[in-house]
Amino acid sequence: MYRPRPTKLGHLVLKVRDVQASLAFYRDIVGLDVSDWIDDRMVFLRSGQDHHDLALLQMSPDEVARHEPGRSPVEHFSYHVESIDEVEAIAAMLVERGVPIDRGIGKHGPGGNSFLVFRDPDGNNVEFYSDMIQVGPDFPPHEPQVWDGAEMATFDRWALDHFLVPPPERIAKILKPRKDD
Template sequence: MEKIRPKRLGHLVLTVRDIHASVKFYTEILGLEVSDWISDQMVFLRAGTDHHDLALSQIPKDSADIDDLPRYTRPGMEHFSYLVEDRAEMDRAAEFLQHKGIEIVRGIGKHGPGENLFLVFKDPDGNNVEIYCEMTQITPDSGYQPKVWERNIESFDQYRFKHFVVPPPQAVVDAKSNKK
């Protein structure tokens, strides 16, 4: 089987202590633009035409500042991503990762904000690595207006886990069950 063929580094998702202070920093200091929000818990920012090249996720306010990477309750990186050509490459990558015994965390799915397909897996140190494709492009003449998505299954996976190659994260399943 052939290895994954990334085209370029894509985006980074950081967990932050104060999402509003972070948005202010990244927009007013670094000059990024807001593309979309998920409630007041996640924001998608861009420097170019990709819907996002940086996303920020609010950690719970009562989180201790300890090294607990699997729970993402401290500031830091949640995942970084690489662009792949298309859905066929993503399907092939999922099969390759399974063949190699690499832990797949979530996907194949389709996010709401950005509309990109995603597949997330672990590197040897436990970092989340994502491959993605088909992200919304925002150009100056597109008339794109940021929106606030509800924090629900549609913002996480528009396919509603139909194409996941592993069971979905329990927290998302629990949130889906509570909405019924």
């Protein structure tokens, strides 16, 4: 029976009450560097050569109002696999086993990585990804940029062509319609 072979714990996406205050903390206290932004509501940070190992996502006003201090909401955590072929094999295994898929297969704008997000038995989002942009002296230069959160290419460079399920409503409502729709 097929079993995925993740190579490392990849990155974590945290929902935060104040993305600017959290950025200052993780940049100035923890020592991370900014790789990219989506609008002014999500920032990608790195400690090594991966494009990001932590991303901070601004909570909505409703989420901020319901937030319990000391309980940091995790949007997802991820595991790296070696290739898009392995992501596709994992997707087939998830479908075969009836594991709920949240989003993917896709390819993000920031980071350039393929992704497949699914739910564990407790409803946590788990992601497998491959092919993330690498940053450092041994790689092509990377200049941080601000991506438009309403553009499809920010969320999925493949424009949902490889998605196994419709995008979650929270994603669909922020994306501009495709030109051919």
